[in-house]
Amino acid sequence: MSKTAMATAYLIDDDSITLELMSGIIEPIGVEPACFNDAEAFLSAYTPRPCECVISDMRMPGVSGLQLHKVLQQRYPVPPPLIIVTGYAEVTAAVEAMKQGAFDFVEKPINGHQFLEKLQAALSLSRQLHQKRLDLSARDARIALLTPKEQEVLQAVLEGLPSKDIASKLNLSVRTVENHRARIMEKLRVNSAMELMRDFMVSFAR
Numbered sequence: 573m574s575k576t577a578m579a580t581a582y583l584i585d586d587d588s589i590t591l592e593l594m595s596g597i598i599e600p601i602g603v604e605p606a607c608f609n610d611a612e613a614f615l616s617a618y619t620p621r622p623c624e625c626v627i628s629d630m631r632m633p634g635v636s637g638l639q640l641h642k643v644l645q646q647r648y649p650v651p652p653p654l655i656i657v658t659g660y661a662e663v664t665a666a667v668e669a670m671k672q673g674a675f676d677f678v679e680k681p682i683n684g685h686q687f688l689e690k691l692q693a694a695l696s697l698s699r700q701l702h703q704k705r706l707d708l709s710a711r712d713a714r715i716a717l718l719t720p721k722e723q724e725v726l727q728a729v730l731e732g733l734p735s736k737d738i739a740s741k742l743n744l745s746v747r748t749v750e751n752h753r754a755r756i757m758e759k760l761r762v763n764s765a766m767e768l769m770r771d772f773m774v775s776f777a778r
Contacts, residue, residue: 579603579695580621584614584628584640585657590682594627597684598691611635615643620652622702625675625694630658630666638665641674650705653694657682711772717759725752729765730773 581603583594588609595605608614612634614626626644628637635643637656644651653675658666666677675697676690718726721742728738735749742749762768 579623579698580606580625581691581695582606582608582614582618582624582626582628582652584608584611584626584632584637586610586629586632590629590657590680593682594687597682597687601688601692603691603695611637611640611643615640620648620650620702620705623695623698624652625655625691625698626652627655627657627678627691630656630662630677638669641669641672645673649708650701652701653697655690655694711760714760715772718756722752722756722759725749726756726768726772729753729756730769 579602581594581598583591583605584607585591585594586609591605591607591609595607598605606617608617610632611628614628615635626640628640630637637654637658641654641656644654651673654669655675656666656669656677657680658677659680663677663679666674670676675694678687678690715723715726724742725738728741733741735746735753738744739746739749744752757763757768760768760772762771
């Protein structure tokens with residue numbers, strides 16, 4: 573098993589023995605464990621990292637693993653991969669969580685080989701998500717360069733409205749709208765409306 577450089581696994585379980593077991597499995601491959609006894613403590617300490625995975629027990633006092641999944645989705649545009657640790661009777665709920673975006677689940681008792689396979693797959697996805705996070709941040713920085721009126725015009729462009737309709741909607745002349753569009757394209761470093769839609773639809777809609 574190859575080592576995974578600069579990777580962090582956030583382990584969340586109210587059972588200290590399970591935390592020790594998971595830590596012992598991942599440390600030999602170079603993954604740093606960060607252990608928490610409840611989801612609230614994790615959420616207070618969490619800061620996104622380039623290579624990370626959250627591994628949470630399904631049932632815990634306070635915030636459950638499923639509730640944690642929803643909180644991460646609400647708080648972060650690009651949430652970290654989440655693996656849910658579950659008992660046999662909870663598999664159906666874990667599968668439902670995957671349908672809603674959780675990365676995977678592992679059953680107790682934990683199989684070390686299977687656990688590592690799923691962890692490394694999640695960390696691989698995390699690297700891709702980190703790049704997406706960087707791309708979104710860069711796009712957000714460009715959008716911040718726009719004036720409020722330019723942002724209004726951009727919103728209308730992303731809705732697919734032609735300049736004539738934008739002018740009517742914003743009480744501007746068509747010429748003024750065209751001037752705004754030209755400045756928007758320059759500030760956002762795009763060459764066409766198609767490129768604008770492709771690169772900024774998600775960023776501006778958030």
